[in-house]
Amino acid sequence: MTRGADVPADAPAAPAAEVAAPIRRPGAWPPAFVASQADRDALVVLAHLEGMPPAELHSLAWREGAASACLAAVTRGASATPGDRRIAAAVDPGAVRSALARIGARVVTPADPEYPERLLHLPDPPACLFVRGRRLAVGGESGPAVGIVGARASSAYGREVAAEIAAGVASAGVAVVSGAARGIDGCAHRGALRAGGPTVAVLGSGIDVAYPRANRRLIEEIAAAGTVISEYPPGMPPHQRRFPARNRIVAALARAVLVVEGAPKSGSLITVEFATDLGRDVMAVPGPVTSPLSIVPHELIRDGAALIRSADDVLAVLGLPPEPGRRALGSGPPAADASPDERRLLEAIAGGPTTADAAARTAGLDPARTLAALVSLELSGAIRAVGGRYERAGRGHGPVPDAPEGG
Amino acid sequence: MYARAHAVAVVGVRGFVVSVEAHVGRGLPALLLTGLPGAAVQDARERVRPAVENSGLEWPLRRVTVNLSPADLRKDGPGFDLPIAAAVLGATGQLRQGRLEGYALAGELSLRGALMPTPGILSVAAAAARARLRGVVVPEANAAEAALVDGLEVVGAPSLARVAEFARGAWTPQAPSPSADPAPDVGSADLADVRGQAEARRALEIAAAGGHNLLLVGPPGSGKTMLARRLPTILPAMSRDEALDVTALHSVAGLLPPGEGLVRARPFRAPHHSISAAGLLGGGSGGIRPGEISLAHHGVLFLDEVNEFRRDVLEGLRQPLEDGRVVVVRASGAVDFPARFALVAAANPCPCGFDGDTRRRCRCLPHRLEAYRQRLSGPLLDRVDIRLRVPRLSRSELLGSEAGEGSAAVRERVEAARERQRRRFGPRPVRCNAEMSGAAARRAALLTPGAEAVLSRAVDRYALTGRGFDRALKVARTVADLDASDRIAEHHLLEALRFRGDDERAEDAGVA
Numbered sequence: 001m002t003r004g005a006d007v008p009a010d011a012p013a014a015p016a017a018e019v020a021a022p023i024r025r026p027g028a029w030p031p032a033f034v035a036s037q038a039d040r041d042a043l044v045v046l047a048h049l050e051g052m053p054p055a056e057l058h059s060l061a062w063r064e065g066a067a068s069a070c071l072a073a074v075t076r077g078a079s080a081t082p083g084d085r086r087i088a089a090a091v092d093p094g095a096v097r098s099a100l101a102r103i104g105a106r107v108v109t110p111a112d113p114e115y116p117e118r119l120l121h122l123p124d125p126p127a128c129l130f131v132r133g134r135r136l137a138v139g140g141e142s143g144p145a146v147g148i149v150g151a152r153a154s155s156a157y158g159r160e161v162a163a164e165i166a167a168g169v170a171s172a173g174v175a176v177v178s179g180a181a182r183g184i185d186g187c188a189h190r191g192a193l194r195a196g197g198p199t200v201a202v203l204g205s206g207i208d209v210a211y212p213r214a215n216r217r218l219i220e221e222i223a224a225a226g227t228v229i230s231e232y233p234p235g236m237p238p239h240q241r242r243f244p245a246r247n248r249i250v251a252a253l254a255r256a257v258l259v260v261e262g263a264p265k266s267g268s269l270i271t272v273e274f275a276t277d278l279g280r281d282v283m284a285v286p287g288p289v290t291s292p293l294s295i296v297p298h299e300l301i302r303d304g305a306a307l308i309r310s311a312d313d314v315l316a317v318l319g320l321p322p323e324p325g326r327r328a329l330g331s332g333p334p335a336a337d338a339s340p341d342e343r344r345l346l347e348a349i350a351g352g353p354t355t356a357d358a359a360a361r362t363a364g365l366d367p368a369r370t371l372a373a374l375v376s377l378e379l380s381g382a383i384r385a386v387g388g389r390y391e392r393a394g395r396g397h398g399p400v401p402d403a404p405e406g407g
Numbered sequence: 408m409y410a411r412a413h414a415v416a417v418v419g420v421r422g423f424v425v426s427v428e429a430h431v432g433r434g435l436p437a438l439l440l441t442g443l444p445g446a447a448v449q450d451a452r453e454r455v456r457p458a459v460e461n462s463g464l465e466w467p468l469r470r471v472t473v474n475l476s477p478a479d480l481r482k483d484g485p486g487f488d489l490p491i492a493a494a495v496l497g498a499t500g501q502l503r504q505g506r507l508e509g510y511a512l513a514g515e516l517s518l519r520g521a522l523m524p525t526p527g528i529l530s531v532a533a534a535a536a537r538a539r540l541r542g543v544v545v546p547e548a549n550a551a552e553a554a555l556v557d558g559l560e561v562v563g564a565p566s567l568a569r570v571a572e573f574a575r576g577a578w579t580p581q582a583p584s585p586s587a588d589p590a591p592d593v594g595s596a597d598l599a600d601v602r603g604q605a606e607a608r609r610a611l612e613i614a615a616a617g618g619h620n621l622l623l624v625g626p627p628g629s630g631k632t633m634l635a636r637r638l639p640t641i642l643p644a645m646s647r648d649e650a651l652d653v654t655a656l657h658s659v660a661g662l663l664p665p666g667e668g669l670v671r672a673r674p675f676r677a678p679h680h681s682i683s684a685a686g687l688l689g690g691g692s693g694g695i696r697p698g699e700i701s702l703a704h705h706g707v708l709f710l711d712e713v714n715e716f717r718r719d720v721l722e723g724l725r726q727p728l729e730d731g732r733v734v735v736v737r738a739s740g741a742v743d744f745p746a747r748f749a750l751v752a753a754a755n756p757c758p759c760g761f762d763g764d765t766r767r768r769c770r771c772l773p774h775r776l777e778a779y780r781q782r783l784s785g786p787l788l789d790r791v792d793i794r795l796r797v798p799r800l801s802r803s804e805l806l807g808s809e810a811g812e813g814s815a816a817v818r819e820r821v822e823a824a825r826e827r828q829r830r831r832f833g834p835r836p837v838r839c840n841a842e843m844s845g846a847a848a849r850r851a852a853l854l855t856p857g858a859e860a861v862l863s864r865a866v867d868r869y870a871l872t873g874r875g876f877d878r879a880l881k882v883a884r885t886v887a888d889l890d891a892s893d894r895i896a897e898h899h900l901l902e903a904l905r906f907r908g909d910d911e912r913a914e915d916a917g918v919a
Contacts, residue, residue: 152773182773212773263768292768355798357605357808367605372898375905379864387756388606388625388798 027058027120029127032066034111041093042071043109043128047233048091049074051081054231054245055124067109067127099234103208104223105132121278122252126231130207133227138175138200138253144318145175145200147254147275149247149268150184151261151293156386158184158261158293160393161285163191165258168311170197172323177202177253179246180222184260186215189222199226200253204246206236247271256281256317258308262296269296281317283308288352338382341365341373346382346392353389408432410497410504413511413540414475414490415531416482419695419742420655422527422534424511426476427487429494434470442475445483445694454516455492462520462568467499481740483694485515486525489544492516492567506574509541510562514549520567522546526661529654532556544570548665552658555651555669598637598817603800603808607634610795610906612817615641616824617885618839620728620750620790622713622908625797626760631753632677634797635709638751639673640814642707643822649705652745656697656704674706680715688723689735695742698735700727703748713752714782721787724750728790752791754783792841792878794908824888840885845877852880857897865904879903
């Protein structure tokens with residue numbers, strides 16, 4: 001079989017070079033890919049096939065044309081593995097549709113206006129998305145989106161910066177896209193939700209599977225106030241190999257990707273790689289040079305990523321004006337209601353995590369008064385206790401609302 | 408051909424006077440032992456005969472029957488060697504009975520006839536005194552211990568031969584030095600040894616003052632063990648009654664150094680996390696021995712790596728933490744030991760130990776971290792009022808910090824705070840703030856308006872649970888007592904909130 005035979009006769013403008021390297025083919029789907037309800041049902045079934053990566057389905061689509069023809073090719077054995085053929089035969093689209101209805105999710109195909117154009121920048125765009133919550137509005141007229149990713153085992157510093165920046169960009173109308181994972185991801189979503197701005201969670205598991213379980217409530221909140229999307233049908237368990245695929249969607253939806261904390265070999269690097277391939281801007285938040293979590297962001301900055309200190313820095317990268325009247329991170333809390341003791345302690349711990357003794361010594365206070373003053377500062381959200389030391393929380397706006405309880 | 412001697416059976420820490428009857432009659436030479444003897448008492452059959460023969464006395468080559476009565480009480484321990492020997496020698500006319508009539512005898516014999524240090528002698532002496540006996544005859548090494556009981560003549564004998572001489576009136580024992588109660592030996596540990604760690608030092612002081620249990624969470628090398636060891640040194644000195652309780656328990660367990668009298672230092676027990684339920688709570692086959700929690704009675708029980716202990720073992724701590732005593736039930740009967748101790752639990756913040764460390768990164772996988780923390784929670788933690796993160800100090804932090812106050816100065820404040828609590832609680836069974844119920848803590852709170860404001864902010868900010876709320880009030884009450892204040896002021900409550908224990912967790916909890 002020659003390569004030319006792969007291209008259907010009616011495939012318009014599929015340049016020969018693309019055929020030679022099918023992985024790098026631009027993401028457009030064939031024009032008649034989704035023309036009928038049968039095609040939509042076929043896509044729902046095809047979404048269940050674990051052995052068929054999106055790139056393969058994409059090539060198949062260009063060979064077969066319509067989605068229903070792709071499914072037919074799978075069932076007759078022209079494509080896919082025997083296991084996938086069994087799955088394809090077993091899935092009942094009607095049952096899947098009612099499962100989706102139960103959780104208030106819908107199917108979005110490339111034929112639907114809700115399907116974001118930007119996903120077609122991918123060489124292997126998702127053929128079908130499951131969507132909960134608000135209309136998936138990123139790019140074009142609905143305004144830009146920014147991806148915020150980073151370490152799952154993050155530091156308090158990273159979590160706070162992620163939430164703070166997410167809140168800042170979201171209140172300017174920029175959608176915050178992330179993976180609803182632990183650590184930075186979750187905090188980015190929470191920040192956007194707190195600001196009442198748009199946020200999109202891209203799951204690496206079935207649309208109805210909350211992973212990690214501790215973020216179940218967060219995911220529900222996003223589904224209520226933002227958008228939760230997944231390439232995977234209801235019931236699909238999370239799996240490591242699905243997370244890079246999820247990251248490609250985060251990178252594709254975003255106009256720029258921000259990395260907040262990452263140790264070497266971090267999963268964030270995968271998102272960065274997709275972003276670079278897609279021509280998205282890469283940004284990073286610096287951290288203490290003593291922390292291993294700063295290694296990835298610092299390397300990115302050295303390699304040319306934009307250095308981000310605040311939401312305004314992100315807005316500048318996106319070409320948007322800064323928000324007026326916002327205090328920069330790290331400018332500290334308003335000292336107006338702090339007592340003189342408290343003010344001296346704030347000075348004393350400005351250099352980073354400090355023990356109570358050291359803070360008392362620097363501030364010249366006795367230990368008992370120091371402890372009371374430190375808790376008072378913690379209550380006002382000006383500092384926080386981490387592992388038996390204290391550090392500035394850098395947040396000036398009153399008490400910090402508590403995180404939703406985990407699990 | 409018949410004679411009788413008094414002995415004491417020790418059940419738990421309590422002694423019961425038992426009579427040992429001996430009859431020497433016709434028949435093949437044998438020693439029969441009746442009256443529910445335990446395994447160690449059965450052993451006496453093999454020990455007593457050589458001991459008698461090696462003491463220049465004669466063992467009757469006849470049928471010897473020894474009966475322990477009352478017959479329904481199980482008799483345990485090696486202390487029965489001496490009374491059995493005495494009864495048999497009495498029955499063969501080799502020992503003058505009259506002289507020994509008013510004495511309870513106890514002591515283990517060696518084959519040479521020497522009297523060996525024997526556990527439980529304090530309980531023996533106390534039982535003899537209760538039974539209004541004249542005195543006790545015990546091994547010389549235990550004489551000081553027996554002499555702790557008032558109004559009892561103590562004969563400390565080195566050997567069976569001496570006991571026989573004593574019965575003849577041919578030997579007068581040296582009166583044991585009337586327990587020259589030595590000053591409490593707090594050992595070389597002192598709170599001044601702890602550098603830095605002002606928060607942890609303060610937590611120890613509050614724990615000591617209010618009788619609160621304590622949880623220390625920190626990476627290896629942060630000094631958790633060092634801190635825990637210093638809690639006994641700042642607790643109020645033990646009263647004589649408390650010291651007698653502790654001495655009796657340690658004596659029964661065979662942990663009293665020979666020749667020692669009263670234990671004056673508060674015990675510090677640090678069992679390894681592989682300990683069994685019987686080891687921790689008490690039990691064992693044969694005689695029921697006090698467990699670590701009873702050996703820590705009136706002192707400190709330190710559980711390092713608390714979440715490595717077996718879960719069922721930790722569960723067993725609930726009732727003793729509640730009641731101050733433990734009931735050990737075995738097939739041979741139920742025994743009840745006192746177990747009122749201060750608990751200090753210590754744990755690493757995560758399996759690798761580096762969570763929250765400023766220099767090294769925690770490498771624990773999130774789900775392992777969650778499982779680890781899960782094991783830390785539970786009913787045991789409910790009884791822990793003070794919880795603290797202890798950082799591992801860097802060299803410069805250590806070098807920069809000055810030595811803190813010594814134990815003696817802190818103990819003075821602790822004693823004053825305890826005195827305030829005693830006055831406030833009056834005749835109620837509650838003796839310290841930690842023993843208050845939640846409702847009592849709320850009644851005793853007496854917050855100033857400033858403190859009330861702090862409390863309501865804390866409830867919002869830290870999402871305090873009902874229990875967390877009560878714990879904060881109890882600890883604040885103790886802080887105020889240390890400050891000699893009837894009302895809980897703002898700074899008292901703030902300090903108490905420092906020890907509520909949900910420091911920034913490594914996971915998402917911190918940021919909303």
